[in-house]
Amino acid sequence: MSNELKRGLEGVLVAESELSHVDGEVGRLVYRGHDIEELARGASYEEVLHLLWHGSLPTPAELEEFGAELAAERAVDDEVLATVRTLANAGDRPMAALRTAVSMLSAYDGESGDGDVLTEGAAITAKIPTILAAFERARQGEDPVAPDPELSHAGNFLYMLTGTEPDDVSEETFDMALTLHADHGLNASTFTALVIGSTMADVYSSVTGGIGALSGSLHGGANQDVMEMLREVDDSGKDPAEWAAEARDEGRRIPGFGHRVYKVKDPRANILEEKLRDLADSSGDRKWLEYTTAIESYLEEEGLVEKGIAPNVDFYSGSVYDAMGIPMDLYTPIFAMSRVGGWVAHVHEYQADNRLIRPRARYTGPETAEFVPLEER
Numbered sequence: 001m002s003n004e005l006k007r008g009l010e011g012v013l014v015a016e017s018e019l020s021h022v023d024g025e026v027g028r029l030v031y032r033g034h035d036i037e038e039l040a041r042g043a044s045y046e047e048v049l050h051l052l053w054h055g056s057l058p059t060p061a062e063l064e065e066f067g068a069e070l071a072a073e074r075a076v077d078d079e080v081l082a083t084v085r086t087l088a089n090a091g092d093r094p095m096a097a098l099r100t101a102v103s104m105l106s107a108y109d110g111e112s113g114d115g116d117v118l119t120e121g122a123a124i125t126a127k128i129p130t131i132l133a134a135f136e137r138a139r140q141g142e143d144p145v146a147p148d149p150e151l152s153h154a155g156n157f158l159y160m161l162t163g164t165e166p167d168d169v170s171e172e173t174f175d176m177a178l179t180l181h182a183d184h185g186l187n188a189s190t191f192t193a194l195v196i197g198s199t200m201a202d203v204y205s206s207v208t209g210g211i212g213a214l215s216g217s218l219h220g221g222a223n224q225d226v227m228e229m230l231r232e233v234d235d236s237g238k239d240p241a242e243w244a245a246e247a248r249d250e251g252r253r254i255p256g257f258g259h260r261v262y263k264v265k266d267p268r269a270n271i272l273e274e275k276l277r278d279l280a281d282s283s284g285d286r287k288w289l290e291y292t293t294a295i296e297s298y299l300e301e302e303g304l305v306e307k308g309i310a311p312n313v314d315f316y317s318g319s320v321y322d323a324m325g326i327p328m329d330l331y332t333p334i335f336a337m338s339r340v341g342g343w344v345a346h347v348h349e350y351q352a353d354n355r356l357i358r359p360r361a362r363y364t365g366p367e368t369a370e371f372v373p374l375e376e377r
């Protein structure tokens with residue numbers, strides 16, 4: 001047994017996977033061999049789910065069947081929706097509400113609760129948008145909007161959120177964001193889902209754990225942090241580069257920068273930046289675009305990018321969601337709405353040739369210690 005300690009499991013291979021590959025040196029991401037750029041521009045989120053879960057991009061007939069199966073699972077039990085409402089009234093913590101509601105779904109899974117990872121995973125994936133939209137509606141004092149099975153996964157979410165069918169640009173933009181976030185190798189939340197799945201726990205447990213891991217500021221939580229940073233820059237009245245210089249002097253990390261695997265700019269950040277430019281061109285509102293690009297240019301001049309600390313997917317996503325009028329604290333739950341596809345795919349793949357995941361820690365405590373009874377301490 002090797003005694004070498006790998007802090008943060010950096011570079012450690014723990015599984016084989018055909019699902020996605022991140023080439024951090026050149027900034028390339030593929031899902032089953034397909035470049036993310038092609039999928040983002042040419043495939044819907046439903047097509048990507050089919051690719052991840054069933055091994056290939058669907059034919060039109062397969063897509064119709066698969067899309068209808070997913071759409072049929074969108075309704076969420078009233079008891080779960082009542083809990084979502086309670087949590088929305090309790091405070092602005094949509095990620096915690098989502099985690100709680102997904103966990104609760106396992107008690108109400110009806111026909112989908114047959115223990116099959118893909119069947120249950122499809123039901124969870126279909127229901128997450130309904131849960132999130134209901135949360136947002138409840139905190140606005142509105143009733144939930146029932147899902148529309150005729151709309152796409154992306155379009156239906158925006159419809160349930162606002163009560164109005166989205167225009168084509170919003171639906172395509174949101175669908176693209178879902179595709180971009182669907183999978184990314186063994187990132188922290190997917191690994192969490194895998195550890196849970198490796199005990200042969202149900203997929204509800206894996207997804208609940210995945211949501212918890214994704215919420216942190218070093219992982220999916222960074223997309224909200226980036227928007228908070230942009231607002232802080234705005235409130236400060238400072239030039240964004242000057243603000244970034246001061247933040248660096250204070251030893252602060254810049255959210256949306258740096259990555260364990262990418263040593264260059266994340267390809268998903270390039271796509272989202274381009275999308276943000278399109279949205280800014282059509283709306284004329286260029287503020288967040290100008291702030292983000294100014295911060296990126298400053299950090300590049302400071303040599304961070306050369307050191308491998310470059311923009312990641314979270315750097316531009318929030319500005320895109322903001323341009324679509326989506327509240328800031330829904331950004332990380334929306335990441336979960338997409339990444340659930342990857343969590344389910346990895347658990348399904350891993351369990352086909354399962355081995356319990358159980359690493360070890362190097363013990364650094366004392367060799368022996370004298371036991372003193374409670375009353376003598």
Ligand SMILES: CC(=O)SCCNC(=O)CCNC(=O)[C@H](O)C(C)(C)COP(=O)(O)OP(=O)(O)OC[C@H]1O[C@@H](n2cnc3c(N)ncnc32)[C@H](O)[C@@H]1OP(=O)(O)O
Nearest residue numbers: 217218219220222253254255256257258259260309312314
């Ligand atoms: C979807 C996602 O999960 S993408 C990642 C989202 N998270 C963020 O954007 C949060 C900001 N980024 C970070 O905190 C990190 O870059 C992480 C957590 C993503 C990767 O962390 P690790 O691979 O463990 O790198 P680690 O934390 O060891 O940092 C290495 C060095 O880069 C520096 N660094 C890393 N990220 C940043 C940053 N955002 N801003 C400034 N410096 C940074 C560290 O200070 C450290 O410098 P040092 O060696 O001089 O001490």
Ligand SMILES: O=C([O-])CC(=O)C(=O)O
Nearest residue numbers: 183184186187188260313
């Ligand atoms: O791969 C990672 O470590 C983080 C990331 O970019 C993701 O999960 O999308």
